[in-house]
Amino acid sequence: MNRQPIFDTVRDLIGRGFMQAEVDRIDHAIDLATGGIAANAPHPMKRATSVPKAFRLGPRGKALIRKWEGCHKRRADGRYDAYPDPGSADGHPWTIGWGSTGPGIAKGTVWTRAQCDARFDADLQRYAAEVERALEGAPTTQAQFDALVSFHYNTGAIFRATLTKKHRAGDHAGATREFARWIYNDRRPLAGLVRRRREEAALFSSGSS
Template sequence: MTPGPACFALVQRFEGCAKKQIDGNFTAYPDPGTGGDPWTIGWGTTGADIKPGVIWTQQQCDDRLAADITSFAARVSALLDGAQTSQHQFDALVSFAYNVGVGNLSSSTLLRLHKAGDFADAQQQFGRWNKAAGKVLPGLTTRRAAEAALYGS
């Protein structure tokens, strides 16, 4: 499957393209949950190339978002292994994986329930993933509710 517009909209809504400078460029910033790693830039982009002092243009942020979502979608598709999945379910799962990581999705009860076709219980699992560094974050609570709503639509 490929990510649809709802996936991109959801990721952009919750990641935001943060830390815009007066010159219009964006600078890397520490993870809000940990105050350190992983360093982030643009639309929630992390990776070995993102560290203090990195500066990107808007185009670099947008291009990396498209590449990253495509990459996450391919990995989520592989995890689904042919399980029945609607476009909205897929988009919600890709947004979730973009935020918490594919490894966390792969070992989650959410994925296990989805693959078993238990979509109602899978939808309820999104809300359990609202913590960073052991603390409930209101932004994550809101994001998980939006992902669950998309998943169930």
């Protein structure tokens, strides 16, 4: 049975990714409904010794992202122009407001400040949900979570980064060192990325045991 459409639908309804405990509960319910397990099978929540907490981006994380992204290219009329990525050779991706990229953002795109702020808030929720999903229920402090969301907002690499794997494994010192590897754009180190990764690593390590 392909369960992906069920998980995709529930994810869309709740507006975020899943914690591992939630995945276990949904799998259990599907197995009960389809006869895959006996009705008296132990419930996954009853077997668990602890349930991972649901995270939201904290004020320190949001402030860090706002600091490094900025809301750029303000016009004389108060609106904002899209601009090419200053660190890439071809200017892609085109960016607007608080570092927003994606479909519909290209040369000539103009947004109001309200549009920039609304997209920023939506992006923060999306990136935070993706980080939570990538952590797979690993113990995480608020400071660590905030640092990882800032990292992911800038790189989009939370699912593939060795940093994430080290954190899930409980190697917080190793994860802290991994931030410094993500300082390149088109294979060139950028001073701004060096400073941003340094601040993210400091925030991450401030919450490490």
